[in-house]
Amino acid sequence: MIKFRTYYKSDNEFRYSGGGGDLQQFIGILDKNLKQVYERDVVRGVYGLEGLEVIGEVRYSNDQCAFFIGDYGIYNMELESLEIIGNMDQNYTYSEQGELIKKYES
Numbered sequence: 801m802i803k804f805r806t807y808y809k810s811d812n813e814f815r816y817s818g819g820g821g822d823l824q825q826f827i828g829i830l831d832k833n834l835k836q837v838y839e840r841d842v843v844r845g846v847y848g849l850e851g852l853e854v855i856g857e858v859r860y861s862n863d864q865c866a867f868f869i870g871d872y873g874i875y876n877m878e879l880e881s882l883e884i885i886g887n888m889d890q891n892y893t894y895s896e897q898g899e900l901i902k903k904y905e906s
Contacts, residue, residue, distance in 0.1 A: 802826070805838055807889040814889075827858060827867050827874070831882045839867075840888040842900070846881040847872045856900060857888055870900070 803826035805814045824839040831837055839858050847854045847869075854877070856870025867874040886892050886902070895901050 803836070807840075807887075809889070812890065825860070827860075829874075829879055829882070831884045832880060833883065835884050837882065837884060838887075841884050842886045842888065842892045843869055844881075844883050844885050845869060846878040848876045848878075855885070857892070 803816070804823040805816045805826070806823055807814050827837050827839065829837050831843065837843065837858060839860060841858045842856065843858060844853065844855045846852065852872075854869055854872050856868075856872065858867060858869055858874070860867050864873070869877060891903055892900055893903050
């Protein structure tokens with residue numbers, strides 16, 4: 801099943817039906833806490849045989865027809881290691897240098 805969610809900034813919440821806003825697609829996998837992983841989620845996981853810990857935004861690459869976590873293809877991630885730690889709409893942003901940073905919380 802193809803599922804989408806939309807973030808509503810005015811309410812600071814996600815809605816899982818209806819339209820409006822930027823749609824974020826469920827990518828078809830669950831994290832280690834059995835939460836559904838969507839585009840724009842920020843996840844931590846282990847990449848490939850090297851065991852490299854990766855933290856990044858889940859995004860889709862049209863050029864490679866695959867989902868990525870930062871610069872790393874999800875097809876080479878240890879899926880059982882994935883954990884959602886936030887999302888780009890509520891918790892994270894990019895610095896002027898293009899680095900993923902946590903938003904200031906008051």
